[in-house]
Amino acid sequence: MRRHLLLMAATATAAVVTLAGCGSAGSSGTEAPASSAAGAGCAPVTGDKLVVLTDDKALQNTDNVIPAINKKASSPQLIAALDKVSAALDTTKLIDLNKAVDVDRKSSKTAAQEFVTANNLTTGLEKGPGGNITVGAANFSESATLGEIYALALTGAGYTVKVQQIGNRELYEPALEKGEIAVVPEYAATLATFLQGKVDKAGKDPSSTDLTTTVTNLTALGEKVGLVFGKASEAQDQNAFATTTAFADKYSVKTLSDLATKCSGAATILGGPAECPQRPKCQQGLVDVYNFQAGKFSTLDSGGPLTKTALKNGTISVGLVFSSDGALAAG
Structure with a gap:
């Protein structure tokens, strides 16, 4: 069990659905935020390395x-x-x-x-x-x-x-x-x-x-x-959103603001646990804080192997991870 209270573990069944109005979010049957994005979006890009996009508007709390x-x-x-x-x-x-x-x-x-x-x-x-x-x-x-x-x-x-x-x-x-x-x-x-x-x-x-x-x-x-x-360290283990480095390079995105500006649209697929579309620190937060609109949502896991594999295989564009995951190590 991870330490976060913001997201609970979700089903391991992966499903992708189009977000239209109040459509379902994957196999969970929960509702997703309405998408008003008219842009083309950013299709997934395969790659072996992952990178966390900077939370430049402080969506996440300080889990130092x-x-x-x-x-x-x-x-x-x-x-x-x-x-x-x-x-x-x-x-x-x-x-x-x-x-x-x-x-x-x-x-x-x-x-x-x-x-x-x-x-x-x-x-x-x-x-x-x-x-x-x-x-x-x-x-x-x-x-x-x-x-x-x-x-x-x-x-x-x-x-x-x-x-x-x-x-x-x-x-x-x-x-x-x-x-x-x-x-x-x-x-x-x-x-x-x-x-x-x-x-x-x-x-x-x-x-x-x-x-x-x-x-x-x-x-x-x-x-x-x-x-x-004691004193809080600078180390944080919190919810974060990652892409492959190949995706970040192709679309020139380094921050979540970049993602919202350049990648809102139909081709962009967001992955995460089944409850992500309604959670204020997951998809709903991306909508509220960044006005990011994904074209599709893929029901995966909470920062686990399904999400990381989907990123690397090019099944999703961006996925919820934990910011201290060893898979994010450089080199």
Whole structure:
């Protein structure tokens, strides 16, 4: 299970339908946004490499990687060690870490050790009070790798650390509150929305396209449940839209604004999970924020192998992916 609350996993059955008025969106039977595009659009282009189009109007919220910490287990030295990890981590490096594990088939421990060594993350750390602590991780490889990186940094700060892969947020977040685990790698916007649902379901969505706003709201929510946070890294794992590099080069598109301006029209095929046409961070958001109008929608998966294969094979023009996917690594 991925960490995002904005899109749930969808059917694996692929189908392509024309968007006309309120037509269906693939095999799901859900309705898609009406298309008023009159342009020719941009037909898919096959290619082995994928590239994310820049979200230049900030459609997506700030899902930056951030250490979430049980307040009672916290210490200045623990936070300093985790902040050093955050300072070294950006989206490009996170993509490379995911490639090492998901594509090159290294273990999370090996990838973490290589990252810690390359970035000198244990050099000069002040020793904390020590003792045994557990770093939690969710049940997907990126979280496991980040958990191993946190563990190595905290070991350098004098702690005896083990990593425990627990499951989804509904399982590991209560364990963090109780102190059964001390630290977990989290995602700022999604965790803020999750905690808001626990603290006050009727309250305003605390996530934002502005990182400072998101972290401020997250910090306030954390205080209510006994959590504190290290600094947010520059690394983001959020919903994103990708094309092949061949497509981007052919049509000269680098941003989602470029896509909307140059590729709205009948030939353009958007791919994603069945619920994408109605989601404010998927097709509906592309319509509302960018005025992008796809000619067709293909029901695939949520940033998974069906979508990436469809992009590379030239079945779709643009598809929903996760911004830190190892398939996006350069070279």
